[in-house]
Amino acid sequence: MSVRPGLWSLLWLCVFMAVAACSQSDDQAAVATAPPQWTDEELTVIRSLSLRNLPPLPVSASNRHADHDSAAKLGQQLFFDTRLSANGKVSCASCHQPQQDFTDGLPRGVGIAAVDRHTMSLIGVAYSPWLFWDGRADSLWRQALGPLEDGREHGGTRTRYAHVIAKHYRDAYADVFGTTAELDALKDLPPSAGPLGNLDELTAWEQMDADDRDAVNQVFANIGKAMEAYQRRLLPRPSRFDDYVEALAANEPDRANALLSPDEQHGLRLFIGAADCTHCHNGPLLSNNDFHNTAIATADEFTLGEGRLRGVHLVKQGEFSCLGTYSDAEPDDCMELRYVKDKGAELVSAFRTPTLRNVARTAPYMHHGNFSSLEQVVAHYVTAPDSVFGKSELLPLEVDADQQKQLVAFLHTLNEKPAEVADAWRASPTAAE
Amino acid sequence: MNRLIPLLLALVLASVASQTLAQEQDYPNVNELPVKQSMQGVYTLAARPSLQPVRLNAMHYWVLQLTDADNAAVSNARFKIDGGMPGHGHGLPTSPAIVPGDAPGEYVLRGLRFNMSGIWELRLEIDDGDRSDKLQLLFVVEDTTGN
Numbered sequence: 056m057s058v059r060p061g062l063w064s065l066l067w068l069c070v071f072m073a074v075a076a077c078s079q080s081d082d083q084a085a086v087a088t089a090p091p092q093w094t095d096e097e098l099t100v101i102r103s104l105s106l107r108n109l110p111p112l113p114v115s116a117s118n119r120h121a122d123h124d125s126a127a128k129l130g131q132q133l134f135f136d137t138r139l140s141a142n143g144k145v146s147c148a149s150c151h152q153p154q155q156d157f158t159d160g161l162p163r164g165v166g167i168a169a170v171d172r173h174t175m176s177l178i179g180v181a182y183s184p185w186l187f188w189d190g191r192a193d194s195l196w197r198q199a200l201g202p203l204e205d206g207r208e209h210g211g212t213r214t215r216y217a218h219v220i221a222k223h224y225r226d227a228y229a230d231v232f233g234t235t236a237e238l239d240a241l242k243d244l245p246p247s248a249g250p251l252g253n254l255d256e257l258t259a260w261e262q263m264d265a266d267d268r269d270a271v272n273q274v275f276a277n278i279g280k281a282m283e284a285y286q287r288r289l290l291p292r293p294s295r296f297d298d299y300v301e302a303l304a305a306n307e308p309d310r311a312n313a314l315l316s317p318d319e320q321h322g323l324r325l326f327i328g329a330a331d332c333t334h335c336h337n338g339p340l341l342s343n344n345d346f347h348n349t350a351i352a353t354a355d356e357f358t359l360g361e362g363r364l365r366g367v368h369l370v371k372q373g374e375f376s377c378l379g380t381y382s383d384a385e386p387d388d389c390m391e392l393r394y395v396k397d398k399g400a401e402l403v404s405a406f407r408t409p410t411l412r413n414v415a416r417t418a419p420y421m422h423h424g425n426f427s428s429l430e431q432v433v434a435h436y437v438t439a440p441d442s443v444f445g446k447s448e449l450l451p452l453e454v455d456a457d458q459q460k461q462l463v464a465f466l467h468t469l470n471e472k473p474a475e476v477a478d479a480w481r482a483s484p485t486a487a488e
Numbered sequence: 489m490n491r492l493i494p495l496l497l498a499l500v501l502a503s504v505a506s507q508t509l510a511q512e513q514d515y516p517n518v519n520e521l522p523v524k525q526s527m528q529g530v531y532t533l534a535a536r537p538s539l540q541p542v543r544l545n546a547m548h549y550w551v552l553q554l555t556d557a558d559n560a561a562v563s564n565a566r567f568k569i570d571g572g573m574p575g576h577g578h579g580l581p582t583s584p585a586i587v588p589g590d591a592p593g594e595y596v597l598r599g600l601r602f603n604m605s606g607i608w609e610l611r612l613e614i615d616d617g618d619r620s621d622k623l624q625l626l627f628v629v630e631d632t633t634g635n
Contacts, residue, residue: 100605103544103631110543184547334604337631343545343603345581390547394582394599401578448578 086457087317091324098303100327105300106293109339112181116388117377118196118280120231121287128484129227130285133278135483138219139203141210142167147202147282150174153481156413156471157289162424166208171359173424176417178471179410181287183344184391188406188422189366190346193392194382195286196279197375203278204251212249212256217241217274232277240270272374276381288480291340291412296323296468315468321458322465330436330452330462335408341469346405350440350447351421360444362422363405367397403445415467429463515607518542518627530621531556531565531614535597544605544631547582550597551589554614561593568613569597574626575607586612602629 093101102108115121133139134147150164151157157177159165164174172188180186181195192198202208203216220228221238229235244267248259260268295314302311315323326332337343352360359365370392374380377389386393396402406422420426426435437459439449454462474481516522519541523534532555539548554562567586572579584599602608610625 100631110546333631337604338545345545345603390599391582391601394547394584396579396581396583398583399579448576 086460087321090312090315090317090320093303093324097324097327100333101300101323102304103337104296104327104333104339104341106291106297106339107301109179109182109291112287113184114388115181115194115196115283115287116384117194117382118283119383120277120280121196121284123231123284125227126231126281126284127288127480128285129224129231130281130283131288131480131484132224132227133282134285135485136219138223139209139211139216139278140167141215145209147199148483150202150208151177153483156417158417160418162419162427164208166202166205167210168207170205170207171356172422173419175409176413177286177289179291179340179412180289181283182340183342183407185344185346185366185370185407187366189362189369190407191366191369193370193377193389195283196276197373199279199282200275200375203275204249206251212247212252212260213271213275214241214244214248214260215246216278217244217271218246220274220278228274228277231281237270237273240267241274244271272381276375279375285480291410292471292474292478294412294469294471296465298472299468316464318461319464319468322461322463323468325454325458325462326465329458330454332436332462336411341411342408344407346402346407347448348401348403348405348442348445349449350435350442351406351423351425352404352442352444353423353425354443356423360404362403362444363407364402367395367402370395371397400445401448404442405445411466412469413471415470429466430459433459433462512607512628515626515628518602518608518629521625521627524623524625526612526614526621526623528621529557530619531562531623532559533612533623533625535625537600541632542602542629544629545601545603547599547601550600552586552595552597554593554595556619561591562616563588563592565595565614565616567595567615569610571608571610573604573606574609576604580610605630 120126134151137144137146137149139146145166149166150159151174152159159174161174163172164170175188184193186192186195186198187201192201203211204213217238218241221241225235225238228238244263245259248256248263250257250260252260263271299311299314302308302314326336335343335345335347346363346366348362352362354360370376376382377384377392378386382389414420415429418427418429420429420432426432436449437452437454439447439451441447518537521535521537523532525532534553536551537548538550539546542548554565556562569584569586570579581603582599582601584597586595586597588594589596606629608627608629612623612625614621614623
C-alpha cells in the first residue's frame with residue numbers, strides 16, 4: 056500500500072502513451088475522449104482530496120469565544136462595518152467581498168491605499184495554523200488586527216476602534232465577553248492613539264497609563280476574537296469534483312463520467328500524478344497550508360520577497376500571539392508556534408500554499424497577483440523558472456500543451472456549487488435582515 | 489518499427505519507475521514503526537505516534553521508549569533531532585523537540601507535522617552522559633484520509 060501514486064500514474068502514463076502512439080491516427084487528438092481507468096492507489100489519493108474528508112475545525116485555543124454564536128454574529132457585523140477605518144470607508148469586506156469568494160479580483164488589494172500583496176480568499180481559512188502569505192499571524196484573531204492598524208488598509212488606531220465598540224456595540228460586547236469594564240475605562244482616552252499610528256497618535260499612545268493601554272489592547276484583541284468567530288463560519292461547500300468522488304466511491308461510473316468530462320478526469324490524473332501538484336496542494340482544501348518557494352517573488356519585492364523567512368520572525372513576537380498576554384491558551388496549546396520551523400534555506404522566499412477551492416473564480420493569482428489566468432499558472436509550473444530569491448522547489452514538468460489544458464480544466468471542477476439554502480454567513484448582516 | 493520505439497521507451501521508463509516503487513515499499517509505514525537500533529547498537533528505540541493513523545498536515549507527538557543493549561530503560565538522555573524528505577532535499581516543516589516523559593526511559597517527541605506524502609527521515613543524536621550514538625528512522629507517510 057505504501058506506493059507513491061505519482062509513480063504509478065507515471066507508469067500508466069507511459070503505457071498509455073505507448074498504446075496511444077501505436078494506435079495513433081493522423082490527428083493529434085491528445086484531448087481525451089475516454090476517461091482514465093483509476094488504480095487503487097490513485098483512488099486513495101483522489102478520495103483524500105474530497106470535502107467529505109474535511110476534519111472538524113481545529114480548536115482555536117487562544118480564543119475561548121471562537122465557537123460562540125454571539126461572537127460570530129458580532130464578528131460578522133464588525134467585518135462589514137466601515138466605521139472601523141480612518142476614513143469611514145473601508146471594511147474587511149472592501150477587499151474580502153462575499154460575492155467574489157471573499158477576494159477582490161485585483162492583483163493587489165486596495166484599502167485607503169494599495170497594498171503589496173494579493174487579497175486571499177477566506178473560505179476554509181480557519182483550517183490553517185498560519186495566516187497571511189508569509190504566515191506572520193498564528194491565529195485568525197491576531198490576523199484581523201493587522202489590516203485594522205495598517206495605514207494602507209483600515210488606517211485607524213486601537214483607541215479609535217475601542218471607542219467605536221463602546222459607542223455602537225456596547226451591548227453585544229457585554230453579551231459576548233461578559234464584561235464592559237474595559238469599555239468603561241476608555242472614557243477619557245484620546246480619540247485616536249496607537250503604536251502604529253502617525254507621530255501624534257504614537258505620542259498619545261505612549262503618554263497613556265499602562266492600565267489604559269491594557270484596557271484598549273483587551274478591546275482590540277476582542278475585536279479580533281469576534282472576527283475570528285465569524286470567519287470560522289466561512290466553510291467550503293461541495294464542488295462538482297466532490298460529487299465525482301462520491302460517485303466513484305459509490306461505484307457509479309456513469310454518474311461519475313457525467314459529472315467530469317474525460318479531459319477534466321485526465322487533468323485530475325495529472326494533478327495527482329505526473330504534475331505532482333498534490334505534493335503541496337493536498338487534503339480536502341488542496342493545500343498543506345505550509346510554505347514553499349515556487350519562484351513567484353519578483354526582484355522589486357525587496358524584503359517582502361523574503362516570504363516565510365520574515366514571516367516566522369514576526370510571528371514569534373508580540374503580545375497578540377498564542378503565547379502572549381491576550382491569548383486564552385495554555386502554553387501547551389500553542390504547539391504550532393512553539394515548534395515552528397524558524398531556520399533553514401527553505402524559508403527564503405517561501406509563501407503559503409493557497410487552497411485551490413474556487414480557484415477558477417479568484418483570479419488573479421499568487422501572493423503578488425502576477426498571473427491573470429490559470430493557463431499562466433500552469434505554464435509557470437511546467438517551465439519551473441529559477442527563483443529570484445533562494446531556491447525554488449519546483450522541477451520542470453513533462454506535460455504537453457494538451458495536458459496543460461486538461462490540468463486547467465480540472466481546476467475548474469473545484470468551484471463550489473451554488474448553495475441550496477442561502478448561507479447567511481456569506482453576506483453582510485444587513486443583507487440578511 | 490517506428491511505432492515500436494515509443495513502446496520500448498515506455499517499457500524502459502516503466503521498469504525504472506517500478507524500481508523506485510520497490511524502494512518506497514522497503515520502508516515501514518509511520519503507523520507501524522518497528523523498534524530500531526542506533527548505529528553502533530548502543531540504544532534501541534520504540535516509537536508510537538499519538539495519532540493513529542498519522543494524518544498529513546496534523547500536528548501530533550510520538551511517545552518514545554529508549555533502552556540500552558541490556559534492555560534497561562535509559563533515562564536522562566539528551567537528544568538532537570533533525571530530518572526531512574531525503575528524496576526532495578528538504579527538511580522538516582517544524583522544529584520538533586524531545587522532552588522526558590513520565591516513565592523511566594520514556595520521552596515525548598513533540599511538534600511533528602508531515603506536510604507531504606512520501607518517504608520521511610528523522611535523525612537523532614542521543615547522549616545520556618555515559619554513552620552516545622546516532623539513530624536514523626526512515627518511514628513512509630501517506631494521505632489515507634480517503635480510506
